[in-house]
Amino acid sequence: MNPNLNLARPEILTLQPYVYAAWDHRYERMHANENPWRAAGDDSTLGLNVYPESPAEALHARLAELYGVNIRQVLAGRGSDEGIDLLIRSFCRAGQDSIITCPPTFGFYRVAAEVQGAGVIEVPLIRSNEGFALDADKVLAACHNNTNVKLVFLCSPGNPPGNALDRAQMLSLCTQLNGRALVVVDEAYVEFTGRPSFTQVLADHPNLVILRTLSKAYALAGSRCGTTIADAEIISVLARVIPPYAIPTSTVESVLAATAPEQRTRIAQQIELLISERSRLSQELQHCSLIRHVFPSDANFILVECVDADVVFNAAKSVGLVVRDQRKQPQCGQCLRITVGTPEQNARLLQGIRNAGKLSA
Numbered sequence: 003m004n005p006n007l008n009l010a011r012p013e014i015l016t017l018q019p020y021v022y023a024a025w026d027h028r029y030e031r032m033h034a035n036e037n038p039w040r041a042a043g044d045d046s047t048l049g050l051n052v053y054p055e056s057p058a059e060a061l062h063a064r065l066a067e068l069y070g071v072n073i074r075q076v077l078a079g080r081g082s083d084e085g086i087d088l089l090i091r092s093f094c095r096a097g098q099d100s101i102i103t104c105p106p107t108f109g110f111y112r113v114a115a116e117v118q119g120a121g122v123i124e125v126p127l128i129r130s131n132e133g134f135a136l137d138a139d140k141v142l143a144a145c146h147n148n149t150n151v152k153l154v155f156l157c158s159p160g161n162p163p164g165n166a167l168d169r170a171q172m173l174s175l176c177t178q179l180n181g182r183a184l185v186v187v188d189e190a191y192v193e194f195t196g197r198p199s200f201t202q203v204l205a206d207h208p209n210l211v212i213l214r215t216l217s218k219a220y221a222l223a224g225s226r227c228g229t230t231i232a233d234a235e236i237i238s239v240l241a242r243v244i245p246p247y248a249i250p251t252s253t254v255e256s257v258l259a260a261t262a263p264e265q266r267t268r269i270a271q272q273i274e275l276l277i278s279e280r281s282r283l284s285q286e287l288q289h290c291s292l293i294r295h296v297f298p299s300d301a302n303f304i305l306v307e308c309v310d311a312d313v314v315f316n317a318a319k320s321v322g323l324v325v326r327d328q329r330k331q332p333q334c335g336q337c338l339r340i341t342v343g344t345p346e347q348n349a350r351l352l353q354g355i356r357n358a359g360k361l362s363a
């Protein structure tokens with residue numbers, strides 16, 4: 003048995019999961035109180051009048067193949083947001099357990115923890131001009147000082163920092179926290195790094211959980227499909243907690259179509275284009291008088307520190323573009339996060355920032 007299973011809430015481990023209306027193609031369905039006719043405009047293959055297959059076998063098979071893991075090691079959710087929520091709900095007892103986050107980082111870890119009544123211990127990343135680095139010793143110390151830490155969220159590449167964290171440090175944390183906390187590596191942007199995913203070392207680390215999403219590199223943010231990847235026993239805990247029929251038919255069908263093997267070359271080419279636009283945009287931004295510092299990025303966005311963030315924010319708006327204000331994030335005073343867009347959008351943004359720079363000179 004995976005020793006990390008004992009970290010889960012005891013009542014979840016003993017929970018009798020909901021029993022789904024069985025899926026058997028040999029029979030017509032009169033067991034799930036569905037409507038026997040399709041709705042107007044329903045052009046799905048399965049029919050939206052029936053509940054989707056649950057758990058979604060075809061979808062899970064595709065995700066397992068895409069990420070190079072076993073089907074029993076994946077659980078699809080409505081975005082990786084749902085994976086984050088399921089992990090916290092399954093492992094953190096309200097009012098007792100905590101998660102660790104390393105800010106500046108993705109804001110939903112905290113929100114999901116607060117909804118569950120879990121504590122949030124922050125171990126800030128260490129900022130330098132080369133990016134934001136993990137303070138692994140402090141993460142370990144925080145776990146030592148607080149035995150009720152159940153989950154350590156490591157976002158790599160980080161949002162908003164943009165850079166990937168040190169792999170050796172992350173692996174060492176997994177090893178040292180085995181049996182004491184799950185290490186959740188959020189790889190929402192990993193396809194833009196050119197580095198291997200942590201899925202490759204899953205077999206060596208029973209407390210490792212990886213979050214992947216189709217929202218970024220696969221251009222499917224509107225489909226809402228994220229994947230939690232972990233040891234099969236950890237996944238089976240989360241599968242008890244996810245609501246019945248969680249993944250809509252429209253999501254399953256759009257994901258199967260968009261991630262089909264014949265689409266992979268196109269996807270890879272688009273990722274390449276975004277990476278080359280990222281480096282072009284980064285270089286050009288470095289020469290803008292309104293930008294004080296451009297942080298290195300392994301993602302599909304760039305964190306910039308401005309002389310005055312309001313001026314750059316409004317410069318983007320003046321050319322019809324909105325970028326993300328990051329000033330509320332710790333260590334991110336005057337910082338904005340710019341998503342890499344099409345070549346035309348990136349050129350327009352640069353023009354807007356340059357024009358504003360001339361005006362303020």
Ligand SMILES: Cc1ncc(COP(=O)(O)O)c(C=O)c1O
Binds near residue numbers: 214
């Ligand atoms: C680091 C990180 N994790 C997770 C998510 C959630 O992604 P989704 O729910 O679309 O899969 C995001 C979204 O921006 C993100 O930046």
